[in-house]
Amino acid sequence: MKVSVDIDCTPEEARRFLGLPDLTPIHDLYLEQMRKAMTDGIGQEAFGEMMKSWAPLGENGMALWRQMMDGMSGKR
Structure with a gap:
């Protein structure tokens, strides 16, 4: 059995429903x-320099994020 649910809401409504800040x-x-x-x-x-201060992990953080996403998707 396959059940499908469509929810029509704005991003603001979805954020509130999910309890996101x-x-x-x-x-x-x-x-x-x-x-x-x-x-x-x-x-x-x-x-x-300003961008580095706003994103402290910078390039290393992006590489870590990419590696994590690739690992979850089975990409190597």
């Missing part, structure tokens, strides 16, 4: 800082 204020702050950095005309090196 609302990260909208953090996302808005991040975007505002990115806009400010772009309009202030920071240099490429300073931008790279």
Whole structure:
């Protein structure tokens, strides 16, 4: 027997139903800082340093994430 359920809801409704936190204020702050950095005309090196501070794991974190996803999907 196969049962299929379709749920029609917005991402906000799904987030609330699943009990996930609302990260909208953090996302808005991040975007505002990115806009400010772009309009202030920071240099490429300073931008790279800013991004490293916001994503502390950086490239290593992405490699770890990719390795974990590949392991779960059976990819080698």
